[in-house]
Amino acid sequence: MRAGDTIMALSSGSLPAGVAVIRLSGPQVGTALTAIAGGIPQPRRLTLRPIGAAQRLDEGLVAFFPAPNSFTGEDCAELQVHGSPAGVRAIMALLNSLGLRLAEAGEFTRRAFENGKLDLVAVEGLGDLLEAETERQRQQALARYDGRLTEKIDLWRDTLLDLRAEIEARLDFSDEGDVSDDLPAHWFSQLDDLQISIGQALSSFESGRIVREGIRVALAGPPNSGKSSLLNALSRSDLAIVSDEAGTTRDVREVGLDIGGQLFVLLDLAGLRDTDSKAEAEGVRRAKQAINTADIVLWLQAPDVDALPRPETKGLLLTIGTKMDLATSQGVDIGVSTQTETGLQALREKLAVLGQDLAGGEPALVSHERDRQALQEALAALEACRSTVGDWELAAESLRGASAALERLIGRIDAERVLDRLFASFCIGK
Template structure:
């Protein structure tokens, strides 16, 4: 548990990624930010006193330590409460590169700032009421967004769309609680209306429906946030690595005519219509005495078990063999696409044989990884498989966070308990208890109901400086 001093002292961190770049930024937040920077910043023109200084204006000058210039910088002073953290904030724009920003950060820390913990700037924005907990989590999703769709979803959440919907539902629940508890507390009063259970039941069912829509959106939302683990499997030398290279449009995996070239799983990511697919090129599944190849096959099977979408590659220029049939039996209950490769060669494979194992409704795509024929159709089929024909509108609220999903499910269960209590004509106190429980549960999404452990878990996932 942090002390009050630790929560409200002045923090500092580098807010730009490591490595060479045009700019490196050292950020400070806290009541001593201006004083600390003023003690090491020598502007080219004299600065007005901090109280009269223009906020969000850049000042050119030098960071000086022990009479030595560390870097030429641009300094921006930002006065509370109109800042990211709602505290006084200063950003020092240094030249990019590891040494300059590290030296400037060291000078700041020596003057009394504390090195920020991961996510501490955003945590202060939450603690100081600038954003709620769902919005704070959206900041991390924006940083980690892999596609434009993932970014759009995260920006929607940061703008408060999910929070507004949750608060709308919470407000309706609160109104129900007030009506139920008024009937309990003032049962003897003549001017207090009786609880109309039919109306209560109707409103609870409407609220349950709203929660169900949010819960159902998670299947789509998590695709944009986390990506789809897509495992490319098949026996050796059917073109798995060639397909990976075709997807990526560069030679990522080594391709040779020798079976067993791929010994380990290779992961890469592609973006198809806003959905991130994490492609896993696996070792060919076969019987072998080679201990290294055995380990690669073991890893292939491990990936296959956790795969969300499987691309099963067959060599179209050969007839099915026992290895193909063994792999087919493993994937028949998984979401899969059967890819018949090498259509640039005379086809010998019989689709009927594979359909007899996998079923008539399996998706089949014919391609040539060598020439690129059929690749576009395969990409379209992959999107269709995971999207099930759904398209995300610009303003649609999608639940992308597993924490939010679990909370919504708990709240829905509590609403169902309340509906059952109403249907069974139970006491108003019991109905009110379930409704209030749902209301408090939903408060965990926005952080109105939370604890230190949850906050620490969430903000520890952030980078230092955000």
């Protein structure tokens, strides 16, 4: 990534397509538009122009967004042309001959960050929005991208400045009589309120993570209890191999499923049993590990398979009686049959209700591991400050540590170490 270059990228879908959108950003955008579109159009208005220089290549809509009022903060433009592979290649070859280069992954968004148009929290929200597969993911990502978490962080930082001002006044003017050694009562109230507010935000991390990553549902039980058949029935596909032979499933298969606007990740696991096969034994080990970490475990019992004791798990556990077309299982939460589709809708509805409980009501703003670490660091620093009140240098340093943790979260300091990894996950043209 080279600063000062003018970059270009195809930002729309794969070709051929009805319309292709070519984005430009950088100091040479105006020169490029003059060369290929006959001049710079009126800012922020789509204008129909022939596209080409000595030779007409296409005709399309041209939009110009002058700095600093653009997505990247630089001069930007979009060419909306016909989605012909040959046409797009010719236009981009012409732009390249004018000195523009192809953008790297995420380079438009990175320039927006470096030019102060987005902070790191909003950038992550944009990344989540681009990858959103369900309605809940879209809502949560958009709330983050719109700056709702940043607003909270700004309020916390303002409060920290007020708290630090009282402490540092005692450091700087301790020899003057008009500065008391005792902190005012409202200082402690502010500290309490700040800790409560950050703690409440931190408590929403698990629900935010679940929405962003999906609710992990382990389909577990003995061999031939119907795990792969249930996976296929719920996903309405034939993704998993179904066989009467025990031990067919030997690895963890993951399938994403949208239920009620929430992403569920179904895990088809190896059947639990003792085995001499090293490959199957590894599958059983992975199955047990998945059960221990799943948000929901569907424990399957079939009438033609010997039952096993229900496993210990940190997540919710539902006992599912399978193969109800053969016989009715006793002591189960829901009975299903993949042959007759009995109980499948009831199971989907139950999962939707559990998903609502796990994901919470309003979109959670704290959903990334970086968020959790930063807020935990800030809370630890505030607690350290409380315990060192009276030793003004230590108290001030603790408050500065809390501020630094929040500033790292939004990318004001130490941002470089996360930028390359973050923007590499973005598509070209974004």
